[in-house]
Amino acid sequence: MAFVAVEGIDGSGKSTVIQLLAKLLPKVYVTKEPSDGPVGRLIKEWALKGGSVDPHVDALLFAADRIEHYKREVEPKIREGYLVISERYVESSIAYQGAAGVPIDFIKYINKLVPRPDLTVILDVDPEVAEARIRRRGHVEKYEYVQFLRRVREIYLTRAAEEGHPVVDASRSPEEVAADVAEIIHRSVIEPRGRQSLG
Ligand SMILES: Nc1ncnc2c1ncn2[C@@H]1O[C@H](COP(=O)(O)OP(=O)(O)OP(=O)(O)O)[C@@H](O)[C@H]1O
Numbered sequence: 409m410a411f412v413a414v415e416g417i418d419g420s421g422k423s424t425v426i427q428l429l430a431k432l433l434p435k436v437y438v439t440k441e442p443s444d445g446p447v448g449r450l451i452k453e454w455a456l457k458g459g460s461v462d463p464h465v466d467a468l469l470f471a472a473d474r475i476e477h478y479k480r481e482v483e484p485k486i487r488e489g490y491l492v493i494s495e496r497y498v499e500s501s502i503a504y505q506g507a508a509g510v511p512i513d514f515i516k517y518i519n520k521l522v523p524r525p526d527l528t529v530i531l532d533v534d535p536e537v538a539e540a541r542i543r544r545r546g547h548v549e550k551y552e553y554v555q556f557l558r559r560v561r562e563i564y565l566t567r568a569a570e571e572g573h574p575v576v577d578a579s580r581s582p583e584e585v586a587a588d589v590a591e592i593i594h595r596s597v598i599e600p601r602g603r604q605s606l607g
């Protein structure tokens with residue numbers, strides 16, 4: 409049916425909001441990156457645990473995982489008529505690997521083999537709020553510190569302005585954030601398709 413990416417810095421509440429979206433919208437299939445495929449597992453077990461020494465390696469691994477994930481899981485589910493919601497997609501690579509120093513043109517080039525989503529929504533929150541949430545959650549990962557997340561957020565917001573991605577204030581309750589995102593998905597993806605099918 410359609411493909412939506414939900415993006416935002418670590419701790420912005422993506423997983424929490426996507427779980428709520430699955431209850432608010434019809435026929436939703438939820439997935440995420442890094443994926444559960446072989447490259448996604450390598451990323452989670454090696455690259456995100458400090459294994460890779462160059463951010464270009466991370467960028468290449470995330471792009472390879474994305475191609476595999478899209479072909480194996482996303483595309484078939486869209487064909488089956490699902491509204492596929494992915495937690496993270498190409499904008500994550502642009503924001504995180506861009507913040508780590510990889511040129512954005514290079515990131516765009518290695519991600520050319522996957523299509524753009526029908527909609528990308530950015531959950532926006534102050535990195536200090538995000539870091540407090542992450543610390544309350546318990547485990548802290550590779551990119552989860554305020555100075556880095558500030559750079560990531562800046563790239564997300566610059567790209568959102570350039571590409572027209574909606575930005576949602578994610579400092580509110582999960583229910584308020586999810587209601588806003590559901591409304592945006594309805595307005596931009598579900599309703600236009602309904603109109604098309606009416607002719
Ligand atoms: N709107 C919110 N207000 C307060 N706490 C929240 C909110 N959304 C999520 N949380 C809490 O913050 C923590 C991180 O949330 P969540 O895992 O949904 O974020 P995320 O963006 O998916 O993070 P990551 O990218 O690190 O996986 C969790 O403990 C969650 O319960």
Ligand SMILES: Cc1cn([C@H]2C[C@H](O)[C@@H](COP(=O)(O)O)O2)c(=O)[nH]c1=O
Pocket residue numbers: 418441442456470496497498500501502504505549551552
């Ligand atoms: C897809 C993608 C992810 N990342 C980073 C962002 C996060 O810090 C981790 C994933 O962890 P999560 O808590 O499960 O969201 O990976 C990245 O740097 N580049 C990417 O393309």
